[in-house]
Amino acid sequence: MSVLHGPVRGVRRDDPREDTRARIEQAALELFTAAGFEQVTIEEIAAAAGTSRRTFFRSVGSKADAVWGDFDGHVDRLATLLERSGDDVPVLTAVLAAYVEVNDYAPEDLPVLRQRMRLILTEPALQAHSQLRYADVDRVVAGYVARRGGESPTALVPRLVATATRAAATTAFEAWLSGAAPSLADALRTAFGQLAEGFPGLR
Amino acid sequence: MSVLHGPVRGVRRDDPREDTRARIEQAALELFTAAGFEQVTIEEIAAAAGTSRRTFFRSVGSKADAVWGDFDGHVDRLATLLERSGDDVPVLTAVLAAYVEVNDYAPEDLPVLRQRMRLILTEPALQAHSQLRYADVDRVVAGYVARRGGESPTALVPRLVATATRAAATTAFEAWLSGAAPSLADALRTAFGQLAEGFPGLR
DNA sequence: GTTGCTGGTGGCACCGGGTGCCCCTACGGT
């Protein structure tokens, strides 16, 4: 699951609030990458962004959010994509397609995405925080699977499909990050393919 | 993935250190269940256990560890079970069997297990922390799958099998907790079955 | 009995993330 926010997040183009937020996120990303997430204090980030500790918390909410950015927007996009997918396409295929489209970034955005995902997947504190974000994603996917299958969103199969596909997505991200996969979309397709086949050769 | 520690954890039977630890964990569990994880402070737990804040941290390490208990021991048991499983049994079957055996509790231990898992699966702070524990489990399973398949533990398939089976295990735990499954072993078998079949009907 | 060591403990100061509250300042409308 990725992290970059779309081109337009706020309402106005020169929103001063969004401006300081962007400055803070950028400063944070650089410092985290250089020195490690836990080694950098909020005060240092604020200083690097030319603002105060208090403003940091007001604009980004928490230290982890400085890395995650506007993830809620991505979850919303995922939900919209699933809602709009036709009922004729198989469930797993629809989920895969939604994951692929949500994570379709412009080439110039890929370096920053790498930076963020690298932090999220390697720094323990961010790894822990990720579970909370994943839970949001899982709720969306489970809801979709439940709707398609005429089941409750809390039934075993919808939950299982949601967590398993999300596990596949994060594994695909790891593979892409390590350079083992040519592209994110490719890694996602490979992982979902294995999942849908029930891991042939391991049974 | 469960949490209860085995009958003997320490070296001596009347280890005073183990004794205060057990008292603290019990007090913490009761308070967390009654008031919620974040609402209870370390000082309150220490007071309820008849000890001090400093001793709390010395004996249980962190607030989350008061709920998780000796999880490392479970990971070790899982690793041992996988090591000893024969090479003739299919990989997924071996992983399922290991999960089932690791989570085979005596009936009298089930209430406490429910209490702990309920907190871990519902309290956001503990949910976040769980990802770090799951990562340990995933490393063990990925290592086993890699060995059986002659691959690298960091290759896509071993990682994917590890995260997907663990996702199945946690989903099974949720189903068991909510009362939808008669037993933990049953829920695990159902979830692994779905996973191994590649979710028939959704493709 | 005194000495000395050791392990479990408590107290204390400190750090860092996070929040509530108040004040200041710049800006736009009237």
Added chain:
DNA sequence: ACCGTAGGGGCACCCGGTGCCACCAGCAAC
């Protein structure tokens, strides 16, 4: 000139977590 409002800074506080030292059993050696 007069406001209202929004973004920002400062400050005090809470809480989880750690390092350090001081205390006090118990126990071995002399």
